[in-house]
Amino acid sequence: MNVLFVCRSNAGRSQIAQAFYNRLSMKNSSVSAGTHVENEGADGERLPDKVNAAMLEAGYDMWEHRRTQLTKDMTKNADKIVVMCDETDLPEYVDKHGVEFWHVPDAKGTTLERHKEVRDKIKAHVEELVKKTG
Template structure:
């Protein structure tokens, strides 16, 4: 438990199945922050595998998510994160005072083809770019 201001910021993305939106968001944040931000993703009811259309859509922009697996949301993951971004999981995410919470309303890519997933992917990328800018250390 360091109070060192140089400590990495940490973001948790949560959706129901942790198979599409939260995985794409986590992959974009990992890639675009170049490892400067610790990234987690989880689901309240994880699917058995990642949405293949989400994997394909991300591959089109040079990000490989094929090895990712859906993970169960834990209280520890929320506690260990500075920012918690929910995507359609309602009230299933534990709340801890002092954390930054955002709810991103995004279409669910479940059961959709890659053509339908691309606009969701692109919207997530834009939100990730804004998130990175908001987490950047203030200039002294």
């Protein structure tokens, strides 16, 4: 199974979910992308320092991860799509009926502690997903 994690900027939530899923799942893989990465002029940029610090504390080195824009092909190649942004942020080509929405707040512009809280919430969601998908 190929899982696609989506958030608005691909600078935190979806990247964190991808990292946890790829380590915890023994038989599946995932990728992540953002709906507004190109609009922000951030395609290919590194993740924010607070995201990296929160994940490093959890045993994940994400310094080399880069932000990626969501594409139609990515959605076509995904067996499951998990979204952590507003439904209104999704492009028209995303079939919203097959999407699983996780209500995870964006930690952008907040403290390191808030980033850790978001990280832990995402990890709990991913652990439940891995129980279902393997």
